[in-house]
Amino acid sequence: MERPDTPSEQRESVHIRTLADLAKLAGVSTGTVSRALAGSDLVKTKTRDFIQALAREHGFRPNQMASKLRTQRTGIIGVVIPLGHELKQHISDPFFMKLIGHLADELTENGYDLLLSRAIPAETPDWLDRICWSGMVDGVIVIGQSDQFDAIEQVAKAYPKLVIWGSHRPGQHQCTVGTDNIEGGAIAAQRLVDSGARKLAFFGYRTGIEIADRFSGVQRVVKQAGASLLHLPCHMSDQLMEAELREHLAANVDSIDGIVTASDLIAMTTVRLVTEMGRSVPGDVQVIGFDDLPLASQTFPPLTTMRQDIEGGAKAMVAKLREAIEGCGIEPLVMKPQLIERGTTKALS
Amino acid sequence: MERPDTPSEQRESVHIRTLADLAKLAGVSTGTVSRALAGSDLVKTKTRDFIQALAREHGFRPNQMASKLRTQRTGIIGVVIPLGHELKQHISDPFFMKLIGHLADELTENGYDLLLSRAIPAETPDWLDRICWSGMVDGVIVIGQSDQFDAIEQVAKAYPKLVIWGSHRPGQHQCTVGTDNIEGGAIAAQRLVDSGARKLAFFGYRTGIEIADRFSGVQRVVKQAGASLLHLPCHMSDQLMEAELREHLAANVDSIDGIVTASDLIAMTTVRLVTEMGRSVPGDVQVIGFDDLPLASQTFPPLTTMRQDIEGGAKAMVAKLREAIEGCGIEPLVMKPQLIERGTTKALS
DNA sequence: GGCCAATTTGCAATCGATTGAATATTTTGT
DNA sequence: ACAAAATATTCAATCGATTGCAAATTGGCC
Numbered sequence: 212m213e214r215p216d217t218p219s220e221q222r223e224s225v226h227i228r229t230l231a232d233l234a235k236l237a238g239v240s241t242g243t244v245s246r247a248l249a250g251s252d253l254v255k256t257k258t259r260d261f262i263q264a265l266a267r268e269h270g271f272r273p274n275q276m277a278s279k280l281r282t283q284r285t286g287i288i289g290v291v292i293p294l295g296h297e298l299k300q301h302i303s304d305p306f307f308m309k310l311i312g313h314l315a316d317e318l319t320e321n322g323y324d325l326l327l328s329r330a331i332p333a334e335t336p337d338w339l340d341r342i343c344w345s346g347m348v349d350g351v352i353v354i355g356q357s358d359q360f361d362a363i364e365q366v367a368k369a370y371p372k373l374v375i376w377g378s379h380r381p382g383q384h385q386c387t388v389g390t391d392n393i394e395g396g397a398i399a400a401q402r403l404v405d406s407g408a409r410k411l412a413f414f415g416y417r418t419g420i421e422i423a424d425r426f427s428g429v430q431r432v433v434k435q436a437g438a439s440l441l442h443l444p445c446h447m448s449d450q451l452m453e454a455e456l457r458e459h460l461a462a463n464v465d466s467i468d469g470i471v472t473a474s475d476l477i478a479m480t481t482v483r484l485v486t487e488m489g490r491s492v493p494g495d496v497q498v499i500g501f502d503d504l505p506l507a508s509q510t511f512p513p514l515t516t517m518r519q520d521i522e523g524g525a526k527a528m529v530a531k532l533r534e535a536i537e538g539c540g541i542e543p544l545v546m547k548p549q550l551i552e553r554g555t556t557k558a559l560s
Numbered sequence: 561m562e563r564p565d566t567p568s569e570q571r572e573s574v575h576i577r578t579l580a581d582l583a584k585l586a587g588v589s590t591g592t593v594s595r596a597l598a599g600s601d602l603v604k605t606k607t608r609d610f611i612q613a614l615a616r617e618h619g620f621r622p623n624q625m626a627s628k629l630r631t632q633r634t635g636i637i638g639v640v641i642p643l644g645h646e647l648k649q650h651i652s653d654p655f656f657m658k659l660i661g662h663l664a665d666e667l668t669e670n671g672y673d674l675l676l677s678r679a680i681p682a683e684t685p686d687w688l689d690r691i692c693w694s695g696m697v698d699g700v701i702v703i704g705q706s707d708q709f710d711a712i713e714q715v716a717k718a719y720p721k722l723v724i725w726g727s728h729r730p731g732q733h734q735c736t737v738g739t740d741n742i743e744g745g746a747i748a749a750q751r752l753v754d755s756g757a758r759k760l761a762f763f764g765y766r767t768g769i770e771i772a773d774r775f776s777g778v779q780r781v782v783k784q785a786g787a788s789l790l791h792l793p794c795h796m797s798d799q800l801m802e803a804e805l806r807e808h809l810a811a812n813v814d815s816i817d818g819i820v821t822a823s824d825l826i827a828m829t830t831v832r833l834v835t836e837m838g839r840s841v842p843g844d845v846q847v848i849g850f851d852d853l854p855l856a857s858q859t860f861p862p863l864t865t866m867r868q869d870i871e872g873g874a875k876a877m878v879a880k881l882r883e884a885i886e887g888c889g890i891e892p893l894v895m896k897p898q899l900i901e902r903g904t905t906k907a908l909s
Numbered sequence: 910g911g912c913c914a915a916t917t918t919g920c921a922a923t924c925g926a927t928t929g930a931a932t933a934t935t936t937t938g939t
Numbered sequence: 940a941c942a943a944a945a946t947a948t949t950c951a952a953t954c955g956a957t958t959g960c961a962a963a964t965t966g967g968c969c
Contacts, residue, residue, distance in 0.1 A: 229955055240919045245957055255917060274695035276629040277955035281924050285625065287675070305854075308657035319678045326636070327664055327674045346623035346925085369619075449854050479858050505654075505798050509828050511860025578925055589949050594927055604947060626925035630954050695955085 227269040236269075237262050248273065288323045288532065289348035290314060293330045293338060293357045304447050306474060306502050306521075307354055310376065313525035314352065321529060323349070332359050339363060343370040350532045352376070356387075357419045372535045374528045378421045379545045386535070387543045388528045390519045392421050395548035396428025399471045399499040399517050402550060404436045406557040408469025408497055412441040414456065414481060415473025422473045425501065429471050441467060445477060453480055460484050468496055475500040475507045478514050482555055498555040512554025520546055576618040585618075586611050597622065637672045637881065638697035639663060642679045642687060642706045653796050655823060655851050655870075656703055659725065662874035663701065670878060672698070681708050688712060692719040699881045701725070705736075706768045721884045723877045727770045728894050735884070737877045737893045739868045741770050744897035745777025748820045748848040748866050751899055753785045755906040757818025757846055761790040763805065763830060764822025771822045774850065778820050790816060794826060802829055809833050817845055824849040824856045827863050831904055847904040861903025869895055 227233050234241045239258065246254045247262035254262075266272075279285045292307060311327070318325050326348060330338035339359075343351050343366060351370070356363060356377035367373050367385035375387045396413075403411060411433050417423040426442065433440040441463060445455040456477070464485065472478040478500030482492050490496055492512065500507055500516035507514040524546065531541045576582050583590045588607065595603045596611035603611075615621075628634045641656060660676070667674050675697060679687035688708075692700050692715060700719070702712060705726035716722050716734035724736045745762075752760060760782050766772040775791065782789040790812060794804040805826070813834065821827040827849030831841050839845055841861065849856055849865035856863040873895060880890045 230957095231955075241956075242920075242958075243918055246918090249957085253917070258917080270689060270693070272690065272693050273957095274629075274955050276625060276634065276695045277924090278957075279924095280623075280625040280629050280926095281955080281957045283924070304661075305654065305657070308654070308661060311660075312653075312657055315676055315678055325676045327660075327676050329664055329668045340619060341621065344619070344621050346625045476854075483858065505825075506855045506858065509832060509855065509859055579927090580925075590926075591928075591950075592948055595948095598927085602947075607947080622927095623925050626954090627927075628954095629956095630925080630927045632954070 227266075227271045230273060233262070233266060233269070233271055237265055245273075285347060285349050286323055287326050287348045288318055289326045289328065289342045289345075289351040290354065291328050291330050291339065291342055291351065292354045293332050293359050304474075305476060305504050305506065309504060310354055310521050310525055313522045314529065317525050317529040321533065332357070332362065336362070339366045340370075343373065350374070350536050352528055352532060355419065356421060360420050371540075372532065374532045374535070374541070376524065376528065378424045379543050380420075383543070385543075386531060386541045387545075388524050388531065389421070389545065390517075390524075390548045391545050392424035392548075393428040393431075395501065395517045395519075396425035396430075396471060397432050398428075398548060398550050399425075399501070400429040400432035400436075400469075402499060402515075402552075402556060403469035403471065403497055404432060404438060406497065406559050409436075409438045410441075410467050411438055411469045411471065412443055412463070412467045413471050413473075414443050414445050414459075414477050416444045416446065417442070425471070425473060439466075445473075447474060447476065449476060449480070452477060453484070456480055456484055460488060464488055464490060464496070470496060470498045472498065472500050475502045475504045475514060475516055478516065478555070479506065479510050482510065482512070482514070493555050493557045497557055499550075500555075503551050507551070508553065515553045515556040516551050518549040518551045520549075576615075576620045579622060582611070582615060582618070582620055586614055594622075634696060634698050635672055636675050636697045637667055638675045638677065638691045638694075638700040639703065640677050640679050640688065640691055640700065641703045642681050642708050653823075654825060654853050654855065658853060659703055659870050659874055662871045663878065666874050666878040670882065681706070681711065685711070688715045689719075692722065699723070699885050701877055701881060704768065705770060709769050720889075721881065723881045723884070723890070725873065725877065727773045728892050729769075732892070735880060735890045735892050737873050737880065738770070738895065739866075739873075739897045740894050741773035741897075742777040742780075744850065744866045744868075745774035745779075745820060746781050747777075747897060747899050748774075748850070749778040749781035749785075749818075751848060751864075751901075751905060752818035752820065752846055753781060753787060755842075755846060755908050758785075758787045759790075759816050760787055760818045760820065761792055761812070761816045762820050762822075763792050763794050763808075763826050765793045765795065766791070774820070774822060788815075794822075796823060796825065798825060798829070801826060802833070805829055805833055809837060813837055813839060813845070819845060819847045821847065821849050824851045824853045824863060824865055827865065827904070828855065828859050831859065831861070831863070842904050842906045846906055848899075849904075852900050856900070857902065864902045864905040865900050867898040867900045869898075 230241045230244050234244045237244065243254055244262055247259040248266060315325050332338050339362060350372035353363060353375045356375060363375060363385050364383060375385050377387050377389050378392050379387050400411060413426050413429050415422050417426050430440060443459040446452050470481060472481060478498050482498050485492050485496050492498055500514045503516045503518035507516045527544050535541050579590045579593050583593045592603055593611055596608040597615060664674050681687050688711065699721035702724045705712060705724060712724060712734050713732060724734050726736050726738045727741050728736045749760060762775050762778050764771050766775050779789060792808040795801050819830060821830060827847050831847050834841050834845050841847055849863045852865045852867035856865045876893050884890050
């Protein structure tokens with residue numbers, strides 16, 4: 212602006228890349244520059260303003276790597292998704308994505324950045340240690356236990372700044388935040404039984420303990436009610452799920468009148484396939500999903516589903532992690548699931 | 561296992577935290593340890609195995625911060641979402657989440673970690689510089705241009721390792737990967753016109769240039785066809801969207817027979833609201849979404865929508881960024897959108 | 910003007926791993 | 940058995956910012 216004939220690149224005669232460069236330019240020591248940029252009042256107001264102006268003019272910003280190394284505080288939280296029993300695509304699962312979105316919001320608001328990684332425990336057994344002890348992060352959040360409960364348990368014994376989204380087991384060391392999955396499964400099954408279902412089915416792989424818990428909740432209620440229960444495994448990723456469900460349903464649709472699924476995505480696809488096969492939902496088959504993602508209310512008919520408080524969970528995880536970072540011991544949180552009644556279940560008599 | 565009476569914590573008599581600790585324990589210098597762990601063949605096989613075994617036994621892993629500082633290679637890609645004109649919740653927008661998911665997959669496969677941050681340009685004008693020059697990342701991916709095209713342009717002139725998801729403008733410096741949004745808007749509008757719509761509307765804020773492009777594509781076709789066009793701004797986040805749409809539709813539903821929306825989420829909500837208001841889709845009002853997210857095929861009726869190749873885009877972004885990191889100049893990629901015909905448009909006569 | 914205290918600034922060690930150059934050890938050849 | 944060559948290892952500088960402590964400057968006061 213001032214001197215339109217001078218390209219801005221050239222005005223920065225020498226590129227200022229380090230504190231030392233800037234110190235030389237300003238004619239002071241690096242210590243002073245460092246303090247000036249940090250806004251310390253150990254440095255004279257005039258000097259500080261001068262240095263800050265110089266820094267701004269040259270677009271200088273201190274190397275974070277060096278800074279973090281020296282201060283031993285990274286301001287980064289590792290967020291890991293273990294893909295134990297599912298395929299890669301899993302990471303784009305809407306549930307995870309929603310949780311990550313809320314975590315990102317919450318962490319950013321607390322001044323943290325988020326180092327996202329995907330772990331494949333089958334290939335790298337030390338997936339969690341690797342992140343916890345990398346020196347890169349102030350704390351770690353694990354999204355989903357998958358089949359890694361014991362592995363996480365081992366790490367949690369030594370590394371305190373760790374919060375896990377998942378199921379709670381009595382006596383565990385890991386600090387979990389999550390829904391009472393057994394209860395969730397039970398409530399769903401009970402609702403189906405209450406509206407007349409006798410031939411129940413559960414859709415989803417039980418390899419991860421969260422899903423296994425949901426299944427066992429269903430199982431408990433089914434046993435009490437003297438109903439029957441079919442377990443049909445299916446993947447979480449939309450690519451694989453549809454073909455599996457199609458096959459399962461083709462073989463079993465007539466021996467099922469109530470379905471609890473491991474996720475809303477499975478429920479949604481199930482509803483569509485059942486309808487395509489000429490059965491009515493909820494007339495012939497009732498379906499209850501899990502999660503209550505936004506999409507659950509948008510399908511036709513809208514899904515009855517077990518709601519998990521994802522946003523609340525994300526907030527709680529970040530809050531607990533912050534406590535842990537400050538050195539406090541932290542306690543798990545088990546949230547109650549809530550049945551959201553929509554259009555894929557019959558009215559109660 | 562060997563000595564069940566000794567707790568594993570105790571067996572690690574001293575906790576090995578640094579190379580120096582391990583070096584002392586092994587009776588060699590840190591240099592040798594560093595090389596041994598790196599698997600260098602400058603160190604004798606026997607020594608190397610010994611040191612590696614020792615490291616494994618004590619669960620030692622080198623501090624990444626220090627390593628990255630020294631090597632000047634971080635193995636981290638910054639992924640930023642500028643929330644220019646939208647609210648915080650934006651980050652959990654399913655489109656972004658899907659893109660992030662694919663980016664995470666692709667980056668992880670290429671040995672990179674992903675540092676996710678959310679930027680609020682209105683509060684921090686130097687949001688992008690801050691990340692690019694932080695010394696934390698080897699390269700940066702920006703998801704969505706929002707209203708920051710010019711700001712990004714400035715940064716791109718000086719920082720080459722930058723790839724942007726968004727619209728392409730002739731003569732730009734930034735390397736964009738994205739869909740031809742003008743064309744996308746045009747195709748959608750043309751499809752509506754072809755099946756008889758004359759009173760068109762576009763739903764979405766035009767503050768971001770991508771959405772603005774889609775709008776201008778629609779506008780072009782509408783003008784050619786001599787039809788009318790109503791622009792109804794609405795947010796992307798589900799919280800705000802519904803109320804806005806409800807209001808807009810209440811006022812205008814009868815002067816609209818074809819709608820192009822800025823996203824599938826908007827389209828989905830629109831279809832539901834229009835139906836609730838006693839109009840039929842696509843009978844009275846046809847709707848075309850944008851993105852073709854998985855949810856688009858699951859609604860009732862399933863959405864006709866303009867497909868963006870998100871997975872392909874993510875792959876391309878990572879590939880280009882890798883080239884840039886290796887010092888190559890890189891070229892933008894404009895992908896063709898594709899019309900996916902489903903149930904929210906009338907058959908062509 | 911001179912002395913003590915308060916304020917600024919500089920110096921140098923530090924965070925922890927990496928790596929080129931120098932030194933030490935082993936191997937090879939005769 | 941000895942020199943030369945090949946292999947292993949150590950030493951010390953380096954990445955770039957931070958910070959305790961020491962040194963220098965400034966200010967206040969008699």
